[in-house]
Amino acid sequence: MSASLSKSRLQGLGTTIRHRCQQLLGPLALLGPAGIWLLLFLVLPTLLILDISLVPDLRPEDVGGAYGLGNYSRVFNPFDPRFDSVYLQVIWRSVYYATVSTIACLVLGFPVAYWLAIMAPRRWRNFLVVAFILPLWTSSLLRSYAWISILRPTGLLNTFITWLSDLIPGVDLPTQNWLYSSAAVFVGLTYNFLPYMVLILYASLEKLDISLLEAAADLGANPRQTFWKVTVPQTLPGIAAGCLLVFITSMGDFVVPTLLGGASSMTISRLIYNQFLGITRNWGLGSALSMILILAVSLAIALLLKYGDRDSVKEA
Amino acid sequence: MSQTVSPAISQSADRRVADVELCQVSKSFGEDTAVNTIDLTIQEGEFFSILGPSGCGKTTTLRLIAGFEQPTTGKIIIQGQEMSRTPAHRRSVNTVFQSYALFNHMTVKDNIAFGLRIKGMGRSPMQQRVADALRLVKMEAFSNRYPAQLSGGQKQRVALARALVNRPAVMLLDEPLGALDLKLRKEMQVELSNLHQQLGITFVMVTHDQEEALSLSDRIAVMNDGNIEQIGSPKEIYDHPTTPFVADFIGDTNLLKGVVAFADHHLLKIQTPEGTTVLAQPSANMPADLKTAVVSVRPEKIHLSQEPPPDEGNCYSGYVKHVMYLGTHLHCVVQLQTGECLTVMQPSRTGLSWASTTPIYASWLPTDCLALAA
Numbered sequence: 001m002s003a004s005l006s007k008s009r010l011q012g013l014g015t016t017i018r019h020r021c022q023q024l025l026g027p028l029a030l031l032g033p034a035g036i037w038l039l040l041f042l043v044l045p046t047l048l049i050l051d052i053s054l055v056p057d058l059r060p061e062d063v064g065g066a067y068g069l070g071n072y073s074r075v076f077n078p079f080d081p082r083f084d085s086v087y088l089q090v091i092w093r094s095v096y097y098a099t100v101s102t103i104a105c106l107v108l109g110f111p112v113a114y115w116l117a118i119m120a121p122r123r124w125r126n127f128l129v130v131a132f133i134l135p136l137w138t139s140s141l142l143r144s145y146a147w148i149s150i151l152r153p154t155g156l157l158n159t160f161i162t163w164l165s166d167l168i169p170g171v172d173l174p175t176q177n178w179l180y181s182s183a184a185v186f187v188g189l190t191y192n193f194l195p196y197m198v199l200i201l202y203a204s205l206e207k208l209d210i211s212l213l214e215a216a217a218d219l220g221a222n223p224r225q226t227f228w229k230v231t232v233p234q235t236l237p238g239i240a241a242g243c244l245l246v247f248i249t250s251m252g253d254f255v256v257p258t259l260l261g262g263a264s265s266m267t268i269s270r271l272i273y274n275q276f277l278g279i280t281r282n283w284g285l286g287s288a289l290s291m292i293l294i295l296a297v298s299l300a301i302a303l304l305l306k307y308g309d310r311d312s313v314k315e316a
Numbered sequence: 317m318s319q320t321v322s323p324a325i326s327q328s329a330d331r332r333v334a335d336v337e338l339c340q341v342s343k344s345f346g347e348d349t350a351v352n353t354i355d356l357t358i359q360e361g362e363f364f365s366i367l368g369p370s371g372c373g374k375t376t377t378l379r380l381i382a383g384f385e386q387p388t389t390g391k392i393i394i395q396g397q398e399m400s401r402t403p404a405h406r407r408s409v410n411t412v413f414q415s416y417a418l419f420n421h422m423t424v425k426d427n428i429a430f431g432l433r434i435k436g437m438g439r440s441p442m443q444q445r446v447a448d449a450l451r452l453v454k455m456e457a458f459s460n461r462y463p464a465q466l467s468g469g470q471k472q473r474v475a476l477a478r479a480l481v482n483r484p485a486v487m488l489l490d491e492p493l494g495a496l497d498l499k500l501r502k503e504m505q506v507e508l509s510n511l512h513q514q515l516g517i518t519f520v521m522v523t524h525d526q527e528e529a530l531s532l533s534d535r536i537a538v539m540n541d542g543n544i545e546q547i548g549s550p551k552e553i554y555d556h557p558t559t560p561f562v563a564d565f566i567g568d569t570n571l572l573k574g575v576v577a578f579a580d581h582h583l584l585k586i587q588t589p590e591g592t593t594v595l596a597q598p599s600a601n602m603p604a605d606l607k608t609a610v611v612s613v614r615p616e617k618i619h620l621s622q623e624p625p626p627d628e629g630n631c632y633s634g635y636v637k638h639v640m641y642l643g644t645h646l647h648c649v650v651q652l653q654t655g656e657c658l659t660v661m662q663p664s665r666t667g668l669s670w671a672s673t674t675p676i677y678a679s680w681l682p683t684d685c686l687a688l689a690a
Contacts, residue, residue: 214413214417216430218405219405221430221434234419236421
């Protein structure tokens, strides 16, 4: 009697375990493909880069080498005999380019997004948004080449300046090669990432409750006060999300600084390229610089997730 | 329904200064006319309601006074000053929004202080004023909460306090109780009325709830389709409607349309197409040479009996088609022999128990019904 009871109990236990397994395996089966993808093409390569970055001056033809922090020390440690401040300068310049183009995108993008979300005629809104993000449909490479044809010595900009000088007597505007300068990089980065900024700000501003703006006016706030005390705080998550996205992508962008920037506008992405495919071929140092870039960008993403509006990022 | 009009206010109303005046104001949005050339004078200290069905232009009228919309034609005068083109932030009015429109990135306290802070008020008098406002709406305990942490009724109170704290000349309330449930709405009605009496500020409220308008207001403007149908005290509006729309919209009524057969100052005889002849009192504004008219008779004024009543008046035979029990009252539908249907309210204690085949009489005095210009 007791044996049969325990047997049935055992069977019950068996069913429970099978059930639990199914509960666990179901989600795993769904996560599987994406998980394997991430593991193979993101986690493993990153670990590989980390591994290489810990071998000082590893070159592609080397079989292996002793582990050490030599690559990082070269970048950060001023007491290292092989320390060269040029790396920190390059990192700093990349941060500077990214910061300036982020601010430029915000200043240029906010009025556009505000107009699209609040003031534009409702039935034109979707069309206008699509029109604005249309440049994203062509590759960033092509768009940078377009800028080359504008900024080069015989380009559109100089043609325009010459035409203007001829038109107005007494005024002689100087023409110059606008290409291969920091200004060209700023223009290129801002132009490339402005649509992303507008899109994210638009998503945020579109959700703004107009009656809040009316309430502020009703309580005596003039348009400027309403903007700073209500509109900006209400859309702050969107502003944060837009800025971080533009900052991160500008930081890592390779095409614009390579095509539009000159020798004096070396950025971290170009430096990494040189270490791997350029003349220096120092994979160890390149990997270390990559890890620094990955960490900096991860930090920005962490900030984005903590303070940014996840919804507007998703919508964009 | 409690009448909250204090006699002092209603008597002296015409001697007081006009706080808000709308002269020939109209507002169009493209092809649509939301407000069609209206005139309105709201007295100082008055509780004025704009009542009407949705889409009648009442909210647009309020938004014109607040300054969120600019009139297409006409003038808006607030406290003797022409304000038609003055933007909202330079008007001495404050609005309680239907959606409350609280700033969700600020605490209750900061929401209420917003207007004072904009005016550049010093820290300590501002804190005093905010504390007073919080006490007035019984929200002292919630001053550090965010709007997301409040219930609908609490948000309503904060919205009220945020407007009141500025001591506006005129308070504008856009369906202030629309989003609250019935019980809370009744409570807030009493509080609104108390606040109005305590502060003596002019209140202009927009509502589609006739009971709310009747119980709270000193005067009501009934709007329909962009026009003002009638302005008057709740009693005037209910007892002496001047248009069929007002008679129908305020309370229940039976409307009988017909041709004027006979008319003098006191009595009108109207013949309906079905052949019923109705005697009725003409309404105050009725033109003398009227051809057709509508008779409005309130369901509670109609008397039902098995024998024809002795007094002269309107008496018609028919039968009770349908009875609904409503607690204190019975709601009956009476089919007249001539074909018309009447809604009749009878106190429950009369205990109507006639079968739908029993012939009965529906009767009312000519003085209990009103003939209106159709």
